[in-house]
């Protein structure tokens with residue numbers, strides 16, 4: 001307890017930095033991941049391939065390696081970023097791959113027939129996505145996207161390795177000064193747990209708010225082969 | 238598969254004038270991999286004409302409809318709508334596609350939108366009509382298919398027959414030059430089939446150009462102007478409904494009719 005009282009400004013800085021890393025990384029990942037998902041269902045083969053390669057790379061590199069590569073590799077090619085932004089970049093690149101996959105599988109839960117009906121009334125690729133596919137897919141994406149958020153939050157602790165003063169880094173520093181490892185890491189654990197639970201709660205609220213109450217809606221030719229596949233054919237020869 | 242259905246009113250000698258070809262299919266071939274789903278199809282559908290497309294399952298009827306609406310690309314040949322060839326892709330295709338409406342076997346209503354929004358989505362987002370105008374039009378169309386009171390219902394709150402009628406209103410909202418129906422009543426319970434066929438008959442009588450894939454032989458015989466019979470990716474025979482049903486010219490058509498009219 002004494003430790004917390006004595007070092008609370010430092011701890012608060014750590015928690016604040018954790019939140020900043022997570023929110024920035026997640027928001028950028030949402031943007032990038034959505035763009036990647038649109039590429040993955042687009043009618044243009046090179047875009048699809050590029051997005052697939054991206055996902056396979058960034059989903060499979062351990063975040064720690066990625067962060068170290070960014071922090072210590074980028075300067076070698078002449079790009080010097082503050083370590084905080086290296087952390088944001090690493091979290092963004094990694095989480096975007098997961099966002100992309102979740103959005104894509106959300107899109108695939110929408111029956112092909114809905115996309116075809118939308119095309120038959122004259123909507124183009126983006127119109128079909130925006131007015132017909134995504135509004136339906138969104139509900140199934142909320143929980144997976146909350147999971148990505150929690151992954152980003154937990155992942156942000158790895159930024160300690162590149163000396164960003166977030167919660168874990170602060171905890172390590174205090175441990176060096178006070179040698180109270182168990183207590184300190186319990187405190188850090190409580191911080192991460194609280195933030196995760198908060199995110200999960202927000203996710204449930206969002207999910208309830210967007211629930212149209214009609215997931216059982218019939219429609220779509222046959223089993224849901226997924227609108228994504230059919231969207232790919234949208235303009236293909 | 239029933240011939241029992243009689244149309245609501247006996248068919249008047251049609252006052253409508255069948256016009257120039259509106260949809261022209263010329264030498265169209267469609268491959269899925271090595272498999273030919275359509276081989277060298279020639280078909281004209283004229284203005285105000287109502288054509289029944291019949292044939293066994295797997296004969297290529299849906300594929301033909303989907304090619305006319307470019308939901309599938311064709312491997313060879315040409316399809317023109319009102320003289321304009323359908324382009325492979327792009328904005329031009331998107332525009333032309335809405336000239337031909339499509340009604341699907343499984344309705345494919347957008348489940349997150351109320352009936353009125355299903356109908357007004359195209360006019361608002363494609364034709365850029367103001368919301369109020371699009372909705373007023375949508376209400377008119379829902380009235381026309383007998384569903385004025387269901388405008389605010391989500392598709393899940395509607396029966397199959399009602400959903401299909403909303404789907405017809407949705408297609409009409411784009412003011413298409415022609416409508417394609419791909420087995421519009423095949424997913425319906427028998428007791429609601431007629432409510433959909435009645436709407437289609439009314440459209441036919443008001444001069445809508447229609448291509449109707451159907452197993453409702455009563456409808457084909459009494460409402461359509463022409464019957465086209467497909468088998469194994471080809472058009473085998475076509476003609477006046479009376480002629481086709483009473484005196485089919487080909488053995489394949491005779492076999493097909495004897496199977497479906499057996500009881």
Ligand SMILES: Nc1ncnc2c1ncn2[C@@H]1O[C@H](COP(=O)(O)OP(=O)(O)O)[C@@H](O)[C@H]1O
Pocket residue numbers: 269272274292293294295296297298299300301
């Ligand atoms: N997307 C597809 N890929 C491969 N084969 C297909 C595809 N769509 C249809 N086919 C095949 O083409 C043939 C004609 O199908 P279809 O046009 O649906 O027949 P119908 O509507 O007359 O029952 C069938 O043998 C079917 O298996």
Ligand SMILES: [Mg+2]
Pocket residue numbers: 298299300419420
């Ligand atoms: Mg079919």
